[in-house]
Amino acid sequence: MHRVVTLAVAVFAALFIYPARAEVLIGVAGPMTGKLAWTGTQLKRGAEVAVADINAAGGVLGQQVRLITVDDFCDPEQAVVAARKLVADGVVFVVGHYCSGASIPASKVYEAAGVLQISPSSTNPMLTEQGRATVFRVCSRDDAQGFEAGNFLADNWGDRKIAILHDNTTYGKGLADETRKQLSKRGVTESVYQDYAPGKDDYSAEIAALQAADIAVLYVGGYHTEVALMARAARDRGYSFQLISGDDTATEAFELIAGPAAEGTLFTFVHDPRRNPEAAHVVERFRAENFEPDSWTLHSYGAAQTWAQAVGKAGSLEPQAVIASLRGNQFDTVLGRIDFDDKGDLTTQSWVWYVWRGGEYVPVE
Structure with missing residues (x-):
């Protein structure tokens, strides 16, 4: 009888006290309101479509992914508040932030919590020069x-x-x-x-x-x-x-x-990823919904895509395992093939000249 009661208690604890994670929570952080709300929308839409595609392909390690959006107003203090909220919500990864002035202070919060951060767009060198192991970016530096x-x-x-x-x-x-x-x-x-x-x-x-x-x-x-x-x-x-x-x-x-x-x-x-063959099907999906994925939309998608691939290669959501995977592998994304150096920067830094002409921006010939 004692063994039966013990087993019942163990089952209760497993189901209610320590429930299995039914889904993996990740965040996207950026200026969702204010003067840069247009850009925040780009980040949000990129992450949303990436999560939808990740889930359609089976999720990560067999678990579905759910996205939580926070608004940092492109403000250092609000970025810390937003980062703390994401940590409290239990996210394991963040796409963001957009502004360097938001990413840098938020990175301290994520590092302390063991939450990975891949910025689609923060270009200030200090973000990765701080030496935080949890920080990466899929854009070049200033x-x-x-x-x-x-x-x-x-x-x-x-x-x-x-x-x-x-x-x-x-x-x-x-x-x-x-x-x-x-x-x-x-x-x-x-x-x-x-x-x-x-x-x-x-x-x-x-x-x-x-x-x-x-x-x-x-x-x-x-x-x-x-x-x-x-x-x-x-x-x-x-x-x-x-x-x-x-x-x-x-x-x-x-x-x-x-x-x-x-x-x-x-x-x-950076090289406009809308022109990448690897991104053609994703660009078509956005445009079918009457949404032009300009600016950093595809970098947001690529950040989430890179994380999902790194988790798959690591076979684990444990932060150190995913960090090692990010540093030790190459990833095929809508941004092309990318890999990271020891700081979390892209190994290849490149910038392209564009000009606004006839209502759109095009490469300078």
């Missing part, structure tokens, strides 16, 4: 992007007046500083280097000052909302100059805000 931008400015406008503006965010100032650093190495000194206040509705005063200084080319380290408003302000003044920015300009929202003033804007972005 030191490589700034190197490309600095050389481009020196090669094409080295004898003209160059202005560099930034928004004082981790992303914007970091990118501007990397660009300025490479420009200086090429023996070129910009005529203007200063910050601007993000979040304003009008930047005509800043543009008027650049026009008075006879600036020929403006490089902006910042987000697409303000860059688009600067483009509009210049067009309204009849001020013709070359506007150049970074990867956040790769979104339909830029053209929607800038309107005709978007035409001719140059920027760096």
